[in-house]
Amino acid sequence: MRSVPYMTFIRVRNALAWRFRRIVGDARLDRAIVKIAWRWRPLLKKPVFIGIAGSAGKTTTKELLLGVLSHKGRGAGNPASLNALPEVAKTVLRVRPTHDFCVVELSEDKPGILDAPLALLQPDIGIVTVIGNDHRSAFSTHEGIAGEVGKLIASLPSTGTAVLNADDPLVIAMAAHSAARVMSYGLSPHAELRAEEISSDWPDRLQMTLVYGTERVKIRTRLCGTHWVPSVLGAIGGGLATGMTLAECAVGIANVAPFDGRMQPLDTPEGVTFIRDDFKPSLWTFEACFDFMKVAQAKRKIIVIGEISDVIAAKEVTYKRIAIRAQEICDVTIFVGQWASSALTARQPGENEKALRAFSHVRDAAEYVNSITREGDLVLLKGGIKKDHLLRIILARSENIACWRDDCARDSFCNECPHRSKPSGLAALQPATSITEIAAPFPSTLLRPIEADEQVIVGLGNPEARYAGTPHNVGYEVVDQLAASLGLTWEVTPEAWIARGSSPGRAICLIKIRMAMNLTGAGLKKLSDTMAFSPEQCIFVFDDLDLPLGTVRTRPRGSAGGHRGVASILEAFQTDAFRRVKVGVGHASAKLDRVKYVLTAFDEENRTIIDQAILTAEARLLEMIGPPSIAKGH
Known part of the structure; x- marks a missing residue:
């Protein structure tokens, strides 16, 4: 156990470092660290420098390789998944001339990102794991990602070693651009280093038989999942490239625990x-x-x-x-x-x-x-x-x-x-506190159970007066229009405004929840429990930014489509079995600031368009609720 004076020193050092960074500035300090590392790297003649790149498995490969190499020598590696240029520089600065190795995982999140780290690191050994979809938006194609990762292999000297995944065509193709010796690994029978007899059936951990030339070594790891096989083989390949034997590498791997957040098992006292x-x-x-x-x-x-x-x-x-x-x-x-x-x-x-x-x-x-x-x-x-x-x-x-x-x-x-x-x-779900209207006594029959053939129509919106006439309150406006056409009167309860009555041949209940849009689901679920109605009896009406202004669409069920109010309803009821009427409010100005747009009242021109859409939505609702014999067909 470390002494109290030592721990006090660490706390003081960290506090001073944080204050120094705050005064100097992150960018300025990072540039200074990189410059110092550039001067330090030429003095490190003995250590073998190893770079690891790929779309996945870099951190676990690095930790496994550190476990392998630490079995025979001393060295350094970057902590956690800190792999940007300043972190690479800090890792180089932690290496001593007497060390045996330095292992660094490298970031490939955008084109050109590897140029500076590779120039600083000057790796002797390069390990590539796999090419996947990570950062594809920055490169457009898998080939683009592979091109950036391949810079690691192209940077190796002729005296170095490229350790490549033979099971990934984009990775093994990097061998053509390497002046270094190539060691392939994988499940392919053509791989130089292979894994056979693989299993990882929880609670058992990952185990396999390593095959390298005429050697066969059984290895049992602490990892969870067969997808870690490339990381294990990549680390073993790195160890072999430094001159270790297959058996020595296997011993080092066996003691490495799963890294934080990478298929890492944790047991609770309750046995979960x-x-x-x-x-x-x-x-x-x-x-x-x-x-x-x-x-x-x-x-x-x-x-x-x-x-x-x-x-x-x-x-x-x-x-x-x-x-x-x-x-x-x-x-x-x-x-x-x-x-x-x-x-x-x-x-x-x-x-x-x-x-x-x-x-x-x-x-x-x-x-x-x-x-x-x-x-x-x-x-x-x-x-x-x-x-x-x-x-x-x-x-x-x-x-x-x-x-x-x-x-x-x-x-x-x-x-x-x-x-x-x-x-x-977020605070616990509760009615919007900005509503000043107090629920007056309402008829006791207002919250009576919904009849089997009765339809519940829910208009979505925000209850505060300042949101009246905005795109986000179109749902409110549609049910207001329907209530007016049918001569229904709104009554106010703590959770909602409710209007009950009938359209030709059908009992209906109109609802406007008196809670913020994103909390609609909690209020509606409470009413559902009180009034005993099911999702199948409901239709909700809401605005849709993805539909052109004035367009009206109906759907029998489906996802929320990014609408927070709809999502809150689906979550509250844990089903998507709601019919819905969507009123398009999409407009070019919404692209600049979606939130501001949906909470700002329509201008005169758009108001005319949306008024017609409200009438169209009302007509669609009347078609959907119709007499019982007709409505069942919707």
């Missing part, structure tokens, strides 16, 4: 096992998680999925596809985030509604997960370090988590954040 894969939420990484869960042995399998990144197709389609795949494997599938409700479109009629759930906020997901988990459950958290911060689901089981922000962009895990105990994030 969480698998944290909450560092990278790229769409193309999901199949590896599903493969792991498919063969895992557990009483129940639960998966929690946050925001999905690197989505090429429509988000609604992607979330539905992932939800269908997850339900094939897991007993319970839970989605979290802005697009979570899109997953509800994957639910089939008659399915257990508890098998697929969706929550907009991590706080609500945490409460649900921790209320249903029990001994023997295996829970996989699949999210991202910058968006979801799903680790709070685990932390909340043993400590007070007060920060439940859904928009935190901190690039770190919550267990490292000093702010997790400070209240932050």
